[in-house]
Every structure is written in C-alpha cells, then in structure tokens.
Amino acid sequence: MIPDAPAYDIDLSLPGSESAVSELLAVRPADVEPADHLSFCRNVFVPLTTACRYTCTYCTYYDPPGQAELLSPAEVRDIVRTGAEAGCTEALFTFGDDPDDRYTQVHHQLDSWGFGSIHEYLRRACEIALEEGLLPHANPGDQTREQMATVADRNASMGVMLETTAEVQAHGGPRAKSPGQRLATIRTAGELGIPFTTGILVGIGEEWADRARSLLAIRELHERYGHVQEVIVQPVAENERWQGPTPDLETLRRAVAMARAALPETVSLQVPPNLAPAGEVVDCGIDDLGGVSPVTDDHINPDYAWPALDALRDIADHAEVPLRERLPVYERYLPADFRADFEGTPAPTPAPATDGGSSPGGGGWVPEQVQDALRAETDAGRRFRAVLQGESL
C-alpha cells in the first residue's frame, strides 16, 4: 500500500516571489508569440457521479445528497461504446470530489455493486472504456496518493483544475475546498509520473496577483516533475448558480498571455471554445481547443454546448494555422516508438518514486494497459495511431 502524502506540505509562497509575480503582471498579449498550430481531442463525457463533497458557488455540476447520480457499469459501457463508434479517442471521466458521508445512497449503491470506494469503481469504469476502445482521462477532483494510485495505471492521463491558489468566497461555506489540497493532488500526480492537465479559473474572486501566483505554482510543480502536459485558462461562466460578474475579453486575453509567459513552451495552453471566445485569444498563445464531443453534452457546463468540429476549423483557419487532432495524452509523453513523426521535445523520463514505490507507467509515463491499447490491431488501435500520424482529419 502506498502511504498518503501529507495534503498541505506545499508552501504557497515558494513560487510566488514578488519579482516573479511582478514580471508576470507586466505581461500583455503583445508580449507573447502565437502558436503555430491548434489541437483538439475527440472525447465523450462520462459523468460517473454528480455527488461532490464541496459546494462551489459557481458550479452546476454537483447534485445534493439524495439527488446525485451514479452511472451504472452498463450505462458507462453504453456511453463509451457510442463514443468509440463515433470516432472518439478519449473517455473523459468527470466527477464531483470524493462523495462524503452525506451521500449514503451513492455509497450503498457502490457497495451493492461490490466496490469499496468511488475510486475502485472509477478503476473499473476506466477498464470498461479501454475494453470498448477509448483512452481514459479521469478528472476526479482532489485525491490522496492512495486514491490516485488506485486508478493511475488505467488512465492515459489525468487532471484537476487548480483554479486558484487564493482562498476565495466562491469556495467557501461549510465545505470549502482548499488550494493546498489541489496543489498536493498535482504534486502527487508528478510523484506518480502521470501526464497531467490542470488550469486556472478566472473570475471567481481572485486578484491579478493570485492569477500570477497560481500560474507560478503550476510552473514550480512542473519544473519538479515534468508532468504538466497542458494548462487550461477558463473564465467563470454565468449559470443558474453563478450570476456574479464574468471576465471580459480584455481580462481573458491578459490572463492567457500571462499563462503563456509563465509556462514552458512544451506545456500546451488551452482555452475551451464552448466557454470562452477562443478565436479571439489565439494570438495570446493558446495551442489547444480542448475536447470536442460528437455524442455527449458538456456535463460540467451543460448550458454551453460543444462547438462542432467545423467551428474549430473556422478558428484555426481564421488564425491561419493548421488544426491537428491529438490523443488525451500528449505525444511527448508517449514511448519513442509512437513518436516517429513527432517534431517536439520528448518529456524526460519521470523521476523514480521517492518512497521506492513503482510508478503506474513502470518507469515511463504511459501505463502498460494504455500502451497495449495504442498498439492493438483493432479499429480503436488503428484510430489512435492514425491520430498520431496526422491521418485522422
């Protein structure tokens, strides 16, 4: 059993030296270079559970106890099979954070299916996705090391939004989520050698300096472990629970430019076109448009439908850059034999686990089960390789 790492051992002041914050605060869109391409990933949303121990005031995803949904294994299989048949590559497992004791129905249901925890069930759900020809990318919120290790060897990549390092009212109330826990989750992913997606949420009450500190904290963790594959810059959007202000275009453009300046070139930068005018921030350095789903709604932001693939093409055409499909794990993290046409910089081998435990990737970034899926002589395996060879569009 891998012991839990302490949840709060990151010094938030570490990356935020005042000079680094000041440098980032001075960045404007004209200071960064536009990317030479835009990428996207075909995915299906699998909202495994809408139970969440937190109650963020801008979030329409979570349902209270008694109303929260938990997809059955058969429902998971139906969704991922439909996605695979539609040509997707990613099963995006969305989650509330670890359902707490108030969600008795969820726990009883899991128990009746033979699962001792939501992470045990997530592991099985990821296996179903692999069986049906999709690569799992799970985003189950804060996780302990033990929880992450339970599912890591069945995922191509994982993620959690940092959102902000600031303590904000929007996370408040009796069950407030903490920036320290989110940072600890990102750090744990680094320790386990998991290609990881994170990001900042703009407009939930944080100041400009908090945005800079959040980006510097992500950079600090990436410099330690090399595992951050992409960073999302997402503006908070109006919905039935959030009628507060939303960031204007100028704010979004400056935040994106700051992110581009803060992060190494090898870390992808994404703005989701269903939540933001992505076409108007391409010159601020984004190189990814996130997931596009032909078969499911965006269950985290159901008021905002995913744009069609044609809309992504329009954004790329307008920016005069090529549009490329990608897998849920970025190419630089794949074993060398999958990178024949890759022109970027491969990720360095992950550092060995400090506690002597083995990483899910067995010394590399991608677990054996995911590599098997990529090599398989099946429709899915051929689809994955076509994406890598740039033959899918």
Ligand code: SF4
């Ligand atoms: S934003 Fe995430 S952590 Fe917050 S209530 Fe929604 S699902 Fe839970």
